[in-house]
Amino acid sequence: MAYPYTHERETRVISRGFGEPEARTLDGWKALGGYQGLKKALEMGRAEVIDVVKASGLRGRGGAGFPTGVKWSFMPQEKQGPHYLLCNADESEPGTFKDRELMRWTPHQVIEGCLIAAYAIQAEHVYIYCRGEFFETNQVIARAVEEAYEAGLAGEDILGSGVTIDVTVHQGAGAYICGEETALMESVEGRRGLPRVKPPFPAAVGVFGKPSTINNVETLCAVPHIVVHGGEWYRQWGTDESPGTKLFCVSGHVRRKGNFELPMGFPLEDLLYDVCGGFEKGRKLKAVIPGGSSVPFMTAEDCKDCSLSYEGVVEKGSMLGCASVMVMDDRTNIVKQVRRTVDFFAHESCGQCTPCREGTTWLSRILLRIERGKGTEEDLDTLVDLGRQMTGTTICVLSDSAAAPVISSIEKFRDDYLALIRRGEAVGTA
Amino acid sequence: MSETRKPPERESIPFRNPGWAGNTGEFELSEREVRGDDYVGTRPADGGHPSRATSYPYMLEKKDPSAPLFSGSYRERYEKILTRYPDTRAALLPVLNLAQELRGHISQETMTEVGALLDLSDAYVRGVTTFYTMYNKRPVGRFLIQVCTNVSCNLCGADDVLEAFLEHTGTELGGTSTDGLFTVMEVECLAACGFPTAVQINSRYYESIEPGDVPALLKHLREQGAE
Numbered sequence: 001m002a003y004p005y006t007h008e009r010e011t012r013v014i015s016r017g018f019g020e021p022e023a024r025t026l027d028g029w030k031a032l033g034g035y036q037g038l039k040k041a042l043e044m045g046r047a048e049v050i051d052v053v054k055a056s057g058l059r060g061r062g063g064a065g066f067p068t069g070v071k072w073s074f075m076p077q078e079k080q081g082p083h084y085l086l087c088n089a090d091e092s093e094p095g096t097f098k099d100r101e102l103m104r105w106t107p108h109q110v111i112e113g114c115l116i117a118a119y120a121i122q123a124e125h126v127y128i129y130c131r132g133e134f135f136e137t138n139q140v141i142a143r144a145v146e147e148a149y150e151a152g153l154a155g156e157d158i159l160g161s162g163v164t165i166d167v168t169v170h171q172g173a174g175a176y177i178c179g180e181e182t183a184l185m186e187s188v189e190g191r192r193g194l195p196r197v198k199p200p201f202p203a204a205v206g207v208f209g210k211p212s213t214i215n216n217v218e219t220l221c222a223v224p225h226i227v228v229h230g231g232e233w234y235r236q237w238g239t240d241e242s243p244g245t246k247l248f249c250v251s252g253h254v255r256r257k258g259n260f261e262l263p264m265g266f267p268l269e270d271l272l273y274d275v276c277g278g279f280e281k282g283r284k285l286k287a288v289i290p291g292g293s294s295v296p297f298m299t300a301e302d303c304k305d306c307s308l309s310y311e312g313v314v315e316k317g318s319m320l321g322c323a324s325v326m327v328m329d330d331r332t333n334i335v336k337q338v339r340r341t342v343d344f345f346a347h348e349s350c351g352q353c354t355p356c357r358e359g360t361t362w363l364s365r366i367l368l369r370i371e372r373g374k375g376t377e378e379d380l381d382t383l384v385d386l387g388r389q390m391t392g393t394t395i396c397v398l399s400d401s402a403a404a405p406v407i408s409s410i411e412k413f414r415d416d417y418l419a420l421i422r423r424g425e426a427v428g429t430a
Numbered sequence: 431m432s433e434t435r436k437p438p439e440r441e442s443i444p445f446r447n448p449g450w451a452g453n454t455g456e457f458e459l460s461e462r463e464v465r466g467d468d469y470v471g472t473r474p475a476d477g478g479h480p481s482r483a484t485s486y487p488y489m490l491e492k493k494d495p496s497a498p499l500f501s502g503s504y505r506e507r508y509e510k511i512l513t514r515y516p517d518t519r520a521a522l523l524p525v526l527n528l529a530q531e532l533r534g535h536i537s538q539e540t541m542t543e544v545g546a547l548l549d550l551s552d553a554y555v556r557g558v559t560t561f562y563t564m565y566n567k568r569p570v571g572r573f574l575i576q577v578c579t580n581v582s583c584n585l586c587g588a589d590d591v592l593e594a595f596l597e598h599t600g601t602e603l604g605g606t607s608t609d610g611l612f613t614v615m616e617v618e619c620l621a622a623c624g625f626p627t628a629v630q631i632n633s634r635y636y637e638s639i640e641p642g643d644v645p646a647l648l649k650h651l652r653e654q655g656a657e
Contacts, residue, residue: 082516091621092618092619092621093619094580094581094582094618094619094623095581095582095619095623096619096621096623097621097622097623097624097625099621100621100622131621132527132562132564133564133617133620133621133630134621135489135633135634136633136634136635142481142482143482145479145481145482146478146479146481146482149479149481150479154481166481166514167481168480168481168484168514169481169482169484170484170523170524171484171523171524171527172523172562172564173523173526173527173562173563173564173565174562174563174564174565175561175562175563176618187523188520189517189519189520190515190517190519190520190521190522190523190558191519191558192557192558192561193561193562208516208517208520249623249624250624251582251585251623251624251626252581252582252585252586253585253586257623257624257625257626258624259624289581293580293581293619324623326581326582326585326623328585332585336584337581337584337585340579340580340581340584341580341581344580344618344619347618348618350561430584430585430586430587
């Protein structure tokens, strides 16, 4: 059974269990080498685990790309109370669908990563904050946690090492903002998911006021492999600044949509035309959003010679984010899709900061007016001005995320806006 | 969407879920068949191991707005939830999830009762409940149909799928059909962007849904609802 689509140019490290029903069970996962990383980590000692992860250069896969080993080393060495590890499985960035696949195909990979990370940062409790809508995924991962407990891989005295780590699957209740690290902590504490002002950073004051570390599902999935094979092994893929492999979630107007695990630095054009099979006959590329709804648009021109690494995408004026590549061909109505994106942010704004709470709604209203052919050219200046005022002025980056696609689309697809404003004609139907 | 893509009406029930099997996007296996009953559908009534107690409440078809909070096996699950957190406030979301599983929505009375259980004020519980979109503040139909219309699905025609659901259930957006079976809503990205259009019905995902699939799907649900 082939996972929806696979391609020979993929390097399947964390996704090799996709499409393999056996990989979901504890025995099946062990047969694939599962839990060797945990065993080895417990023998290595905490400092060495952190050193290996640092050496691998693994960067956070949740969007920000912060080096994982460095993040772990921020945790206090001298323990003065509980430490917590949070696994961010609140996947809800539009265009992203990798964590759900990782959890439902390879739940034990996620759990093993959590246990190694928790061991390294001396956490005694792991909360896997799983998105509320993922009923099925929740069952799968929770069942796997139970299996891990039964096999002595979680709970007290893990594998006879004397280490105790509890794991709890915590189900969310539908709020995009809870994917933001401090909002997620608030949510675990039973509060509204309002992001906190930083500093203090989570490593000092995290969930329940205790030192905490939060990692994305995909980041934690890479950890067991790095521990088993070493940091240098992981660096055989990718670039100096972005080592390793990454799941690319491709959606939109390509022939083969899906998750593809590729080395970092893979050429974007090869992803679109080779791995994903290009476009339907007679269609051509119009725009790409390379990292989920929060990042600036790229034009077809920008996509030329673009390397899919954190630094490579920045060079082209956008961001890799969580590598959610949303592809739009020439029938796309950019204004409509930007408006839809902004509607999403308006819905998901937590309402704490004025620029975001008011700004997202204003953007949405102005865009809707333009979409209906009642906009003016002045509106475009207002949108850009408003977007700039929403950038860097709030507690978290949701506001910046809402502004980025608006500003970049006006810059790069101005003609689409002008067609609506001057002639009332939409470019594209999708 | 475009005229080039007019899917035929399908007669089979579209349980297609390309994440699960096959690269054709056309298969009839449910998760239950792929994975076995142990993984999907069955669960110890008391919630099993405490690590599981905080997760996977179902969106049950049958809802009982006057069910007690909590008795029997639900009481056991509630008590297990409390053991997983250092304070009772943190149990609020899992307990609200449990209450919604039982009652189908979170009414003002439910908020008060949950607050009394966890020693939190009415206002606090209301603040939290209204923050999260998955808590239904009003009763919903037997089948809660949520269609993703965010960008990835939208590019592939999600608006038409939503339109088809509204047309064939005869409801307005956010409303419940007169027979009490269907509530149709828009939902933000369901994280199934590679398989557009993604639709969630109660706790189940239906992926790669096209407008032509809708009548067969609703027919199936109606039969299920009549049981």
